[in-house]
Amino acid sequence: MNSLRRSPMMSVLPIVLTLGAVALLLPACGRSGGGSSTTIQVRGSDTMVNVAQAWAEEYAKAQPAVGVEVSGGGSGVGIAALERGTIDIANASRNMKSEEVEQARKNTGLEPREFIVGYDALAVFVHIDNPLSEITIEQLADVFAEDGKAVRWSDLGVSIPGVSDDTIVRISRQSSSGTYEFFREHVLGTKDFKLGSRDMNGSKEVVELVGNTRTAIGYSGMGYATGAVKMLKIARAAGEPAFEPSVANTISKAYPLARSLQVYTLGEPQGAVKGYIDWILSNAGQRILEENGYVPVNPGGSGA
C-alpha cells in the first residue's frame, strides 16, 4: 500500500498547467487590432470577395502598416456584421435595405455610409454546348420563379445535343447572397424562387457547376465566366433587342441585369478605413477592379 503514496502536487500539476495554458490562450482569441499595426475587418458579398482579396493584397504592399482581413459569406452576412459593429467595412452587391439601416442606427448609433466602388453585370450562364444564345427576363422568371412553367429545355424551344433527360437544372445562390437578392428583385419581382434549385455558396461554384452540367442554367457575376460556360444575351421582353453583358452595356445600363457594387461603413470613415476606401476609388484600386472583370466607377477617366 505504501507504493500508492505520491506527492499530491505531482498529480495536481498537469491540471493546473492545462488550466493555465487555457487561460493564456483565451485572450488571443479576441479581435486583433489592438497591436501596433491597424487591421481593417472587411466582410460581405461573395461576388466581391475576389476583388476585395486582390485589393487587400495590393494594399498590403502600398501600406504595410495597415492589414486588411477579408471574408465572404454574402452581402447579407456582411451587412448583419456591420449592424452589430463587429467589422469596419461591409461589401455588398445590393443596396442596404431601410430596415437594415434602421437596425444599424439602433445598435450602434451611427449612420451607415455607402460608397459605390464599381459596377457589375449579373450574367446568366449556360453550358457551352447549349444552343441557346439569348433569353428574355420573362423566360428567366418562367424557369426560376415559384409558379414558372418552364421545367424542361424543350419548354423554351431548346434541344440540347447528347442528353436524354432535358430537365432544366436550376443553379441558384444561398439566400444570404446579394446576387440572390438582386436576381429575385430584377427577374422575379415579388415572386419567390421555385424550390429544388441547387443553392451554391459562392459565385465561382455556380459557374463551375454550370460548366460541368449540360442541362444547367445559373446566374453569377460576369467576372467569373470560364471557357466551359456561355453568357446569354438578355432582352427586357420578347421582341426587344437582347444585350450581352459587356463593359459598354453595363455602363449604358442597356444590359438589364447591371448593378452597382458598394462598400458600407458605420459613420463617416476615419483614419485607416478612410485611407483604404480612398485608395479603392483611386486609379490603383479601380485598375484591380477592372482586372477582376468588373466595371470601374469612372471608366476611362482618371478615377475618383
Added chain:
Amino acid sequence: MERRPTRSTLALLGERVIETLIKVSGVSAVIFVVAIFFFIFREAAPVLWSDDFHILEFLFSTEWYPTSVSNVRYGTLALTVGTLSVTAVAILLAIPFGLGAAIFVSEFCSPKLKETLKIVIELLAAIPSVVWGFVGLTVMSKVIVTLTGTAVGVNLLNGGVILALMSVPIIVSIGEDALRAVPDSYREAAVALGATRWQTVYRVLLPAAKNGLLAAVLLGVGRAVGETMAVLMATGHAVQIPHGLLDSVRTLTANVAAELGEAPAGSSHYRVLFLTGVLLFWITMVVNLAADFAVRGIRRK
C-alpha cells in the same frame, strides 16, 4: 495488521481537490446539456407565439421561404427528410463495411497487419469534414456522373457515401474495442467445441459484443446526423423531398450553417433557425433514447 500510511495535510487537501474536480466534471456534462438546450430554446421560443409562424407548417410543410418578400413560409419537412435520408443512406453503407472491418481487424488478420490497419483507420477518422466535403464536391461528384449518367453529381448518394466514409472509422475503432473486450475464454470454448472461425464470430462473439457494437453504430449515426460541412458541400443544397438517390437534398444542419450568418439577430428567420436546432436536438435525443432502450432490451435477454 497493516499500519495505515500517514499523510500530510497537503496530500489530503490535494486528494479532496481532485475528488471535487472529478465530481464537477461528472456533473458538468448534465449541466452542459441542460444549458445548451435552454439557451437554444430561449432564442427560439418567442417565434412560437408570433403570428407568422405555425408549428404544423414548421414541421409538415416543404415550403422553405425564409426571406420571401411576399409570403414568408417556414416549412422544414424537406430539410428533415433530407437529414434522415442522407443519414439512412450513410448508415446502410457504413454498417456492413464498418462491422465487417471491425471483425476482420479484431479476429482474422495478423498482428502486424492489424497495427497498420488500425493506424490507417484512425488516420481516416482524423480527416476534417471540410476535406471530405471537397472530396464529395470534386472527386465523388465526377465519379457519380460518370457511373450513372445523371446531370448533377452533388446529391443524396454523394452525401451518403461521404458520410459513410466518415462514420466507418468510428464504427471500426469502437466496434473493434467491443470485440476485443469479449474474454478469450469465449473464443477458447468455441474452438474447443469444434466451431469454425466464422461460427465463433457470428454465434459467440457478435452476441457477446452486441452492446458495444450497437454503441459503435449509434456513434456513427450521431456523426452522420450532426455532420454539417461535408453534407453542405456534397448534397447539392436543394430544398426538395428526394425521389431517388440521385436527387439533390438539403439537410437541417447545412441549412442552419448557410443561413444563420445573414439572419438579423432577433428576427423570425433567426429564431426559426434556432428552432431548427431544437428539432435536431430532439431527433438525436430520440435516436439516443431508442438506442438506450434497445441496449437494455438486449441486456434483459
